[in-house]
Amino acid sequence: xxxxxxxxxxxxxxxxxxxxxxxxxxxxxxxxxxxxxxxxxxxxxxxxxxxxxxxxxxxxxxxxxxxxxxxxxxxxxxxxxxxxxxxxxxxxxxxxxxxxxxxxxxxxxxxxxxxxxxxxxxxxxxxxxxxxxxxxxxxxxxxxxxxxxxxxxxxxxxxxxxxxxxxxxxxxxxxxxxxxxxxxxxxxxxxxxxxxxxxxxxxxxxxxxxxxxxxxxxxxxxxxxxxxxxxxxxxxxxxxxxxxxxxxxxxxxxxxxxxxxxxxxxxxxxxxxxxxxxxxxxxxxxxxxxxxxxxxxxxxxxxxxxxxxxxxxxxxxxxxxxxxxxxxxxxxxxxxxxxxxxxxxxxxxxxxxxxxxxxxxxxxxxxxxxxxxxxxxxxxxxxxxxxxxxxxxxxxx
Numbered sequence: 001x002x003x004x005x006x007x008x009x010x011x012x013x014x015x016x017x018x019x020x021x022x023x024x025x026x027x028x029x030x031x032x033x034x035x036x037x038x039x040x041x042x043x044x045x046x047x048x049x050x051x052x053x054x055x056x057x058x059x060x061x062x063x064x065x066x067x068x069x070x071x072x073x074x075x076x077x078x079x080x081x082x083x084x085x086x087x088x089x090x091x092x093x094x095x096x097x098x099x100x101x102x103x104x105x106x107x108x109x110x111x112x113x114x115x116x117x118x119x120x121x122x123x124x125x126x127x128x129x130x131x132x133x134x135x136x137x138x139x140x141x142x143x144x145x146x147x148x149x150x151x152x153x154x155x156x157x158x159x160x161x162x163x164x165x166x167x168x169x170x171x172x173x174x175x176x177x178x179x180x181x182x183x184x185x186x187x188x189x190x191x192x193x194x195x196x197x198x199x200x201x202x203x204x205x206x207x208x209x210x211x212x213x214x215x216x217x218x219x220x221x222x223x224x225x226x227x228x229x230x231x232x233x234x235x236x237x238x239x240x241x242x243x244x245x246x247x248x249x250x251x252x253x254x255x256x257x258x259x260x261x262x263x264x265x266x267x268x269x270x271x272x273x274x275x276x277x278x279x280x281x282x283x284x285x286x287x288x289x290x291x292x293x294x295x296x297x298x299x300x301x302x303x304x305x306x307x308x309x310x311x312x313x314x315x316x317x318x319x320x321x322x323x324x325x326x327x328x329x330x331x332x333x334x335x336x337x338x339x340x341x342x343x344x345x346x347x348x349x350x351x352x353x354x355x356x357x358x359x360x361x362x363x364x365x366x367x368x369x370x371x372x373x374x375x376x377x378x379x380x381x382x383x384x385x386x387x388x389x390x391x392x393x394x395x396x397x
Contacts (some may be wrong), residue, residue, distance in 0.1 A: 013208070018336075025037055030043035031053070032377065036061055036286065041349040041350070042377055043116055044176060044349065044350050044381055045366070045368060046349060046370065047208070048246045049211065049212050049243060050246065050297065051326045051371050053247070054372075055244035055246065055286070056224045056244075058247070058282050058286045060285075061193050061282050061285030062285075062339065063278070065128045065277045065278040065281025066281075068084065068278075069277055071276050072275060072276060072277060073273070074271060075274060076263075076274045077263070077270055084281050087273060089101040089102060089103055089251070092239070096237060097218045097225065098231055098237060098254055099254035100254070100259040102252050102262055102263065102269065104252070104268065104269055105250075105273075105274075106248075107134060107207055107238070107240040107242070107267035110135040111134035112138040113138075113266035114138070114203065114236060115135070115139060115142050115172065118203075118236070118268075119170055119172045120144055121144065121173075121263050122168065123169040123172070124146075125139045125144045125145070126148070126164060126172070126200070127148050127149075127174050127351055128148070128176065129180070129372065130182065130359075131176055131205075134205075134358070135176070143173075144169070145164070145167050145363055147161070152184070152186060156226075156276075161173075161198040164198070165198060170197065170201040172203055173195050173201065174203045175188075175191060175203075175225030176204070176205045177205060178207075178323050178325070179215075180208055180300075181325075181357065181358050182209065183208075184320060184325055185209075186223065186225060188224060189228065191368045192229050196233075201397060202236065202237070204277075205238050207243060208243060209223035209323075210222040210244055210245075212323065212324060213225075219297065220244075221318070222237070229257065236252065237253045238250065238251070239291070241286070245286040245290070249280070249286070249369065276290070300324060300370065303373055307369055307378050308326070310379060311326075314383075314385075316382070316389070324327070325366065325367075327366050329363075330365065331363055333355070335362040336353070337352055339385075342388040346388065348380075353366045
């Protein structure tokens with residue numbers, strides 16, 4: 001069988017199982033309305049939680065940053081590290097309450113690079129079963145003993161920590177702070193306590209927590225701060241700049257020693273062209289807006305509360321989530337695709353999430369909220385969603 005025949009067979013199988021993914025082409029970033037394949041839709045599928053991807057000041061900063069060069073021209077360690085990168089790293093350290101930070105070109109690279117730099121053969125990496133794909137791949141690629149525990153199961157984590165101790169070597173525990181498909185938070189206080197007890201290191205992926213939650217002292221620092229923990233409790237913090245910050249790229253924040261170590265040993269950082277200066281300038285401006293306009297985060301929290309209250313009134317099948325990610329678990333792939341298509345016909349874009357992104361039998365609509373959504377827009381979505389669910393149930397055999 002030729003390569004193309006094999007690929008065609010695999011693609012046909014994915015279509016047959018309602019798992020085939022298709023690209024949607026937007027004319028511009030949603031704000032929250034967007035032209036999608038030439039039609040205006042109200043979008044509830046973006047990770048731009050604070051509405052900064054379309055902020056005029058952030059866009060202007062990117063335009064100014066582009067004057068520094070269309071690209072960084074080389075890796076950070078050759079000549080691709082500019083003053084704007086250094087300024088961005090300083091701002092990240094300030095917001096996260098950490099000694100230092102290091103920017104990466106993507107969250108995937110940050111996670112894989114950090115895990116592979118910290119542990120290897122003879123060590124252990126322990127992961128939540130619902131971790132993001134980049135954390136899963138980092139655990140696979142690093143060469144360490146890879147152990148997993150059931151989602152948010154502290155007893156399961158304790159058992160794996162005991163196994164790791166018997167294996168010997170260093171142990172890294174890796175979890176999402178906020179889970180990207182479920183929207184729930186890791187029990188970080190309990191996880192950190194177990195890590196202390198078993199002399200393990202804790203790494204938290206704050207992709208969906210940074211800028212969205214925090215503590216009174218560090219209101220934008222993410223789920224680690226929200227859980228009352230600091231740098232000593234969770235020494236490795238990863239975050240992205242493409243979600244709440246509305247730009248692109250990622251970072252790792254922690255002690256000065258951690259950042260110096262990653263510069264020496266994180267291969268995706270060492271061997272990749274530096275972040276474009278325009279992106280760094282835009283991300284820096286976005287972080288400054290986040291600090292200057294705390295009402296954005298407050299408005300997002302109000303929208304989350306309004307959504308959940310109204311959804312409960314309509315008896316929609318929500319899961320427990322205090323984050324901007326509000327999934328409706330339907331289980332059946334065909335149902336998810338049909339209802340997402342019906343919503344699009346009614347003028348709404350909502351993510352249809354199926355395996356292998358989520359486990360078998362847990363297909364869902366992934367609704368994401370933004371500070372830029374109005375209560376009227378949220379109410380319109382929920383009304384359309386209730387009607388679409390009702391129509392599908394009436395037509396189902």
